Amino acid sequence: MTAPPPGLALLLNRYSLGIKHLQAPGPDAAQLQTMVAAALRAPDHAELVPFRLVVVQGEARSRLADLFAEHAQRKGKDADGVAMERERALRAPMTVAVLARIDLGHPLVPAHEQWMCVGGAVTNLLNAAHALGFAGKMLSGDKARAPHIAQAFCEPGETLVGWIALGTPTRPPHGEARKTTAQALRFW
Amino acid sequence: MTAPPPGLALLLNRYSLGIKHLQAPGPDAAQLQTMVAAALRAPDHAELVPFRLVVVQGEARSRLADLFAEHAQRKGKDADGVAMERERALRAPMTVAVLARIDLGHPLVPAHEQWMCVGGAVTNLLNAAHALGFAGKMLSGDKARAPHIAQAFCEPGETLVGWIALGTPTRPPHGEARKTTAQALRFW
Numbered sequence: 001m002t003a004p005p006p007g008l009a010l011l012l013n014r015y016s017l018g019i020k021h022l023q024a025p026g027p028d029a030a031q032l033q034t035m036v037a038a039a040l041r042a043p044d045h046a047e048l049v050p051f052r053l054v055v056v057q058g059e060a061r062s063r064l065a066d067l068f069a070e071h072a073q074r075k076g077k078d079a080d081g082v083a084m085e086r087e088r089a090l091r092a093p094m095t096v097a098v099l100a101r102i103d104l105g106h107p108l109v110p111a112h113e114q115w116m117c118v119g120g121a122v123t124n125l126l127n128a129a130h131a132l133g134f135a136g137k138m139l140s141g142d143k144a145r146a147p148h149i150a151q152a153f154c155e156p157g158e159t160l161v162g163w164i165a166l167g168t169p170t171r172p173p174h175g176e177a178r179k180t181t182a183q184a185l186r187f188w
Numbered sequence: 189m190t191a192p193p194p195g196l197a198l199l200l201n202r203y204s205l206g207i208k209h210l211q212a213p214g215p216d217a218a219q220l221q222t223m224v225a226a227a228l229r230a231p232d233h234a235e236l237v238p239f240r241l242v243v244v245q246g247e248a249r250s251r252l253a254d255l256f257a258e259h260a261q262r263k264g265k266d267a268d269g270v271a272m273e274r275e276r277a278l279r280a281p282m283t284v285a286v287l288a289r290i291d292l293g294h295p296l297v298p299a300h301e302q303w304m305c306v307g308g309a310v311t312n313l314l315n316a317a318h319a320l321g322f323a324g325k326m327l328s329g330d331k332a333r334a335p336h337i338a339q340a341f342c343e344p345g346e347t348l349v350g351w352i353a354l355g356t357p358t359r360p361p362h363g364e365a366r367k368t369t370a371q372a373l374r375f376w
Binding site for chain 2: 005006007008009010011012013014015016032033034036037038039040041042043045047049051052053054055056057060063064097100108110112113115116117118119120121122123124126127128130131132133137138140141153159161162178179181183184185186187188
């Protein structure tokens, strides 16, 4: 039995970690560049780069907290619920909004392949964060589809997919390995 | 300057490699399981596993070659063009068809998030193949949308996205780093 090749353990052991288990510091500028470079290495038919990553950190987190709180109020949440939404934006030292730019009329690349590229980018960004000692998870839900929140992030033609919360883990990210390869693997 | 963490170089240096640069051997059964396990670690909202991976290897490659050749004939390609399509199925020692199973009516997870999971799975499968010393690339195009080919792979409700060709590289996969992080990164 030989040791697994470098990098394989990383891929097999990355688990998402909730915001309540994240603390400062978040990635620094150089680490962020590395994470985005990894995102750009996801398969991307025709090299469209059909996404933008928008970084929210430092003081900008309060603006995001205001948006989340306003959304919670509009949904009729009580004071505790609103406070929890604020906390969701404030606790992670870095939050990266994921915007998709899907060209529905591209002659070569169907929309679903462009969405797959966005997903590959998110996966590789999280893989790279994990390799650098950080943890986090993708957040989406109805907040991402609220018009006043989408407008705060998107240029025309962009779709706000959600946010990747990132920080230093307060406990090791681990999962329960609920999935088995038999769920996904067949032979022709 | 400290050395990059294990796994990071893998993510930054994976490039797709065309079928003509692939040779035997392909992944063995244990390596395939590892690659699929990595695919299953891509972010997957609500753990839907919205994909199936169908392995074509050994003798099954001739059946795939027949389908590709038939498609080329229907498109009016000449003998050389048809032979090239056969070769596309026969040269890679392993080809993995990617089928998406998108639940358009899911109450929590929009279709685009499910497509992102499929893309993350493809990205991690290729990352893992690269970590194990293999190379390859995703193939799609109009073949994947030809009804007689889709029917040969799909159950009802499934979409054939394309194929991941895999093998041992005859030259190191490398790219030209045409993309820069500035294309994808903004600050809010």
